[in-house]
Amino acid sequence: MTLTKDLVAGLVFILIGLVAVVEAQGHPMGSLLRMGPGYYPTLVGGLTILVGAALAVKGALAGGPRVPQFAWRELALLIGSIVVAAFALERLGLVAATFLLVVISRYASRPFHWRSTLLLAAALSLVGAVIFWWFLKLPIKLWPESWI
Amino acid sequence: MDLIANLSLGFEVALSPSNILYCVIGVTVGTFVGVLPGIGPMATISMLLPITFGLDPIGALIMLAGIYYGAQFGSSVTSILLNIPGHAAAAVICLDGHPMAKQGRAAVGLVGSAIASFIGGSLAIILVMQFAPPLAKFALRFGPAEYFSMMALALLAAAILSEGELLKGIGMVLVGLIIGVVGIDVNSGAQRLSFGSWNLADGVSFVIVAMGVFAVSEVMANLEPHSKPQMVGSDFTWRELVPSWRDFRQAFGSIIRGFGVGALFGALPGSGPTIASFISYSVEKKVAREPERFGKGALEGVTGPESANNAAAVAGFIPTLTLGVPGDAIMALMLGCLMIFGIQPGPRVITDNPELFWGLMASMWIGNLLLLILNIPLIGIWVRVLKIPYAILYPSILLFICIGVFATNNNTFDILLLAGFGAAGYIFSKLGCPAAPLLLGVILGPLIEENMRRALLISRGDPTVFVTHPISLGLLLVAAAVLAGFFYSGFRKRRAGLREADTTVDG
Numbered sequence: 001m002t003l004t005k006d007l008v009a010g011l012v013f014i015l016i017g018l019v020a021v022v023e024a025q026g027h028p029m030g031s032l033l034r035m036g037p038g039y040y041p042t043l044v045g046g047l048t049i050l051v052g053a054a055l056a057v058k059g060a061l062a063g064g065p066r067v068p069q070f071a072w073r074e075l076a077l078l079i080g081s082i083v084v085a086a087f088a089l090e091r092l093g094l095v096a097a098t099f100l101l102v103v104i105s106r107y108a109s110r111p112f113h114w115r116s117t118l119l120l121a122a123a124l125s126l127v128g129a130v131i132f133w134w135f136l137k138l139p140i141k142l143w144p145e146s147w148i
Numbered sequence: 149m150d151l152i153a154n155l156s157l158g159f160e161v162a163l164s165p166s167n168i169l170y171c172v173i174g175v176t177v178g179t180f181v182g183v184l185p186g187i188g189p190m191a192t193i194s195m196l197l198p199i200t201f202g203l204d205p206i207g208a209l210i211m212l213a214g215i216y217y218g219a220q221f222g223s224s225v226t227s228i229l230l231n232i233p234g235h236a237a238a239a240v241i242c243l244d245g246h247p248m249a250k251q252g253r254a255a256v257g258l259v260g261s262a263i264a265s266f267i268g269g270s271l272a273i274i275l276v277m278q279f280a281p282p283l284a285k286f287a288l289r290f291g292p293a294e295y296f297s298m299m300a301l302a303l304l305a306a307a308i309l310s311e312g313e314l315l316k317g318i319g320m321v322l323v324g325l326i327i328g329v330v331g332i333d334v335n336s337g338a339q340r341l342s343f344g345s346w347n348l349a350d351g352v353s354f355v356i357v358a359m360g361v362f363a364v365s366e367v368m369a370n371l372e373p374h375s376k377p378q379m380v381g382s383d384f385t386w387r388e389l390v391p392s393w394r395d396f397r398q399a400f401g402s403i404i405r406g407f408g409v410g411a412l413f414g415a416l417p418g419s420g421p422t423i424a425s426f427i428s429y430s431v432e433k434k435v436a437r438e439p440e441r442f443g444k445g446a447l448e449g450v451t452g453p454e455s456a457n458n459a460a461a462v463a464g465f466i467p468t469l470t471l472g473v474p475g476d477a478i479m480a481l482m483l484g485c486l487m488i489f490g491i492q493p494g495p496r497v498i499t500d501n502p503e504l505f506w507g508l509m510a511s512m513w514i515g516n517l518l519l520l521i522l523n524i525p526l527i528g529i530w531v532r533v534l535k536i537p538y539a540i541l542y543p544s545i546l547l548f549i550c551i552g553v554f555a556t557n558n559n560t561f562d563i564l565l566l567a568g569f570g571a572a573g574y575i576f577s578k579l580g581c582p583a584a585p586l587l588l589g590v591i592l593g594p595l596i597e598e599n600m601r602r603a604l605l606i607s608r609g610d611p612t613v614f615v616t617h618p619i620s621l622g623l624l625l626v627a628a629a630v631l632a633g634f635f636y637s638g639f640r641k642r643r644a645g646l647r648e649a650d651t652t653v654d655g
Contacts, residue, residue: 005578005580006315009316009319013319013322013323016323017326020329023343027333028336031609033608033609037335040601044322044326047322048322048323055316058315067579070575071368074368075368082564082566082567082570083563089560101550106539108371109539120543120544121543124547136555138554138555140554
């Protein structure tokens, strides 16, 4: 069986629907008159499973375009840079978060040059500090606290 | 006549020097912050909200309204030039606006969108002034069953207008509805789908979903090894800023239609600019002689939704001010601001605070005019943004998105959520699943559940309530007709395709 887009998308929908339905079983169902917190997620999750199943069957039987190659390296670097920046922003401050975000995400696209990347990170740190810290006064720190 | 008296009262308020100043500041700052990629009207307004607390209620509301449409224009700019919608309604602008930019017609798209906003907004203001009381009265007849049916119609429209198959569109709407479930259930206090995390107790903000599935996954798509970066530099002359006669003829009808759609959906509480622009896009696609141009840079695909968007934004003040029901998250912010100033939104605002209502209406017209005057000369600057190499631009975009997401709640957990939705958006786009229906599902999800539960409570658990109320039945019939029309045209296309195949074989 070939992995068509429809088949995989259908399976993803089924999985998401299952998560919703299973989680909803931990909440009271209630009745049509007085719906409990579990009623609506069960309904919507069930519909998602049905749609997913229809899509998956269609994809398995009727064929269609295959799932294209994923750019896993770029995806990991890009998403990774955001995750690292999120942790760094809280613990190390805006400047360190900016440098980490820029260097890691920039590494995803070739050609990569250290000099221009670090220059960009420095410039963005300055702009970010002016806009977000000084002008908009977001509750963020610029440097790790232990430095001050 | 009443209207003349009200109008002159309104302009008297709006043309006071301090209120004009607030309007200018609001529009300028709103556009400036709104043009920063990934910072949409929601984030812009919440960030700038504290500035207005020192003003009187009317001045504050006028300035907030200025920030609102300034930011909205700003997000149209980023939608067209960078394919990054600052908010849900602008997602529609990306569909044809960005392809226009890729073809080097960014200037026409931007000018078209500014003019469409202005015309749609101005017409809507006249309409609101004329019809505010009767429209509010009609909307008063809406019960939960009607809201439910209306939202079901909007979601179905979103699934149909999205590119790709209907099943995938519906699936994405449903996934959006599931994401909308996350957080504390208002009726029971139960924490649903939050997996014990307090960070998810307030639910997932649609701002995060939008930035993830549109902005981050777009950056990702551009980084694919064999893809050319989507950033296209375009040289343009001042001559190109003037739309050609053909452009004008093409766009004019769509602006008027967009205004009609926007005025209707903006005035209905619970709907708003997002639904209006989505529906306007599908209307334009339906009435077009060559619907296949859509998604590839059709000017009407920008001007129609833009006009609808702004008309709905203006009309959206009706339910917000007269019923106390915000049309969308932005109107909810306005509502919160009013209450901070001690004004209780409800049917009595127009009679008790006529200078506030009419002053706001007049200032909106002035603000829309200012937007047009300020922005057409500045378009050159926005287009120049495109000449920055992508290797410099995308880390900058990422930084602005991350901080923008952080700024909406001041919570770094939201940045992690952004990363998750970015990855999910990329994977979904690889599987041919459209992102816009997902976003609409996320926004409407909580409302649809709330109204379904309320409708069934009122009808004592009788599910036929949705088809026995005439307005609700009408809305559902429209939904069914839309669906039937979709299948009919698909069927005809397939038959036409088969016939073509037959003739090729025969020939």
